[in-house]
Amino acid sequence: MVKLCVGAEEIGDLEAWQKRLMRSYPQPVHHTRMVPKRVDELLDGGSIFWVIKGLIQVRQKITDIRVMADRNGRKACELVLDPEIILVEPTLKRPFQGWRYLKPAEAPTDIKRDGKSEEIPPSLHAKLKEAMVW
DSSP states (O other): OOOEOOOSHHHHHHHHHHHTTTSSSSSEEESSSOSSSOOOHTTOEEEEEEEETEEEEEEEEEEEEEEETTSSSSSEEEEEEOOOOOEEEEEEEESSSSEEEEOOSSSSOOOOOOOOOOSSSSHHHHHHHTTTOO
16 A cells, blocks of 8 residues: 655654654554555555655555544544554655555565665655666
């Protein structure tokens, strides 16, 4: 699943938002109005890939999907996420609303935290990758 991280300027914003959430919840959660139809696929090793500033930059494993009612009594969804935020190859993603399914073959690969990749800003990393220099 791919989702815009609205309001985040960088990965640290997502991390700070989730740390605040975990004061009230044991794990980070994300609420959405639509309930995924592919629940079994998402729970079988699926992740949410976060788009920050037009780039897919990180992912988190989805550990549970709970159907619930929102404040107005309408059906809603709570995605329960693993607290670990995993860096992925920065990948350009055009704006969209809501969330979209991401085919496993199209998912960006994880970046190992060796210190080298983290020094390059994600936007530069994506441009180098697009120019086939990286």
